[in-house]
Amino acid sequence: MVTAVLSDADLRWRAWEAASQVVDPEIPVLTIADLGVLRDVQVRDGRVEVAITPTYSGCPAMNMIELEIELALERAGIARPTIRTVLSPPWTTDWMSEDGRNKLRAYGIAPPQASSSRRALFGEQQVACPQCGSGDTELLSEFGSTSCKALWRCKACREPFDYFKCH
Amino acid sequence: MAAANITVSETPLVLYTLRRADDALILGHRLSEWCGHAPMLEEDMALANMGLDLLGQARELYSYAAKVEGGRNDEDKFAYLRDVRQYRNLLLLEQPNGDFARTTVRQFFYAAFADLYWRAMMRSSDPTLSAIAAKSEKESAYHVRHSSEWLIRLGDGTEESHRRAQAAIDELWAFTGEMFSVDDSERGLIDAGIAIDPAPLRPQWLNTISSVVSEATLALPDNDWMQQGGRSGRHSEHLGHLLSELQSIQRSFPGATW
Structure with missing residues (x-):
């Protein structure tokens, strides 16, 4: 078995590499590393332990992501990793990588705006259309096709689009 | 043969956690009943x-209750194998969906409370409860905004939507007092810094409620008589019907999985 001949540091690196390639089943252009869902990889007594955090409490993709991590590690020669879900600190869109934001936009989903005023009860938000770039857009629904998205429409190009909610 | 009820050793912390978990599960289930029936696709x-x-919050809380209890039960057993009298949710949350106005008002009353409650609970000395609270408060912020916007639209909308929204407020108001009540079992946990005392949150809650209700051109009832019972397992007849649907598979086919 591969794990026997690797140092803990190498094993950890290999496990991170493998786990960080896993994509979100609902937004397949983003890896769980881009999203900030992959929190940590540790090696304890030769066993790999992966920590992930949910975007939203009820995110139904978490079970799928766990399974995908197990499969990815298996393919990298790492058997039976432990996958732990951590809640603290709570996930925030601020953890999304710049690369991840660009990939989202190219995919047609407006990326979350950095530290916007989620608390402002009726706060105005400015979201640029991922299709044409116009700022002349409007919110259609706070809740979109998945827990993490809202539904918007561009008034310039008339296209509806998903917005990755700031969280 | 039908599956039997589990027994739960209700230490104060188990009971406290189950009460919050039941709140989330029962309201989450009520909202799921709208699936495919809402007035429009976005809704x-x-x-x-x-x-x-809410279902996600319930799962985290049930799992924690199971851990505190010592592992004899788990999240599924708590949800599927307790009967009406063993449920500890607020009466408000088991009330039927009614029309869209009623669902909106129920959601608004609870979300405005939950948002304050979770934010306060982030300071709990119990690290798991504080982590669940930090996760949940981000979600409740959206729920408050969503239900506030709808209440304003309904109240300040047509004559009919106004009438229905006011009727919903009048009908559900008597269930809001229970959110702020505390019994001896919780008092000890509050003193220990684990649980949150909801009573001091009421002025702020009332502030939010009043400003939205008045913007919606609606009014809060003068009557301050409040109905209680859910926290100690005395429920309205509606919970039994809800559970019969929620639990039917596990009751009829014990241990069924997919």
Whole structure:
């Protein structure tokens, strides 16, 4: 078995590499590393332990992501990793990588705006259309096709689009 | 043969956690009943989304209750194998969906409370409860905004939507007092810094409620008589019907999985 001949540091690196390639089943252009869902990889007594955090409490993709991590590690020669879900600190869109934001936009989903005023009860938000770039857009629904998205429409190009909610 | 009820050793911390878990599960289930029936597609998705948030919160809380209890039960057993008298949720949350105005008012009353409650609970000395609270408060912020916007639209909308929204407020108001009540079992946990005392949150809650209700051109009832019982397992007849649907598979086919 591969794990026997690797140092803990190498094993950890290999496990991170493998786990960080896993994509979100609902937004397949983003890896769980881009999203900030992959929190940590540790090696304890030769066993790999992966920590992930949910975007939203009820995110139904978490079970799928766990399974995908197990499969990815298996393919990298790492058997039976432990996958732990951590809640603290709570996930925030601020953890999304710049690369991840660009990939989202190219995919047609407006990326979350950095530290916007989620608390402002009726706060105005400015979201640029991922299709044409116009700022002349409007919110259609706070809740979109998945827990993490809202539904918007561009008034310039008339296209509806998903917005990755700031969280 | 039908599956039997579990027994739960209700230490104060188990009971406290189950009460919050039951709140989330029962309201989440009520919202899921709208799936495919909401007035429009966007709203169908919104209600299901909020139901999903609540279901996620319930799962985390049930899992923690199971851990505190010592592992004899788990999240599924808590949800599927307790009967009406063993449920500890607020009466408000088991009330039927009624029309869209009633669902909106129920959601608004609870979300405005939960948002304050979770934010306060982030300071709990119990690290798991504080982590669950930090996760949940981000979600409740959206629920408050969503239900506030709808209440204003309904109240300040047509004559009919106004009438229905006011009727919903009048009908559900008597269930709001229970959110702020505390019994001896919780008092000890509050003194220990684990649980949150909801009573001091009421002025701020009332502030939010009043400003939205008045913007909606609606009014809060003068009557301050409040109905209680859910926290100690005395429920309205509606919970039994809800559970019969929620639990039917596990009751009829014990241990069924997919």
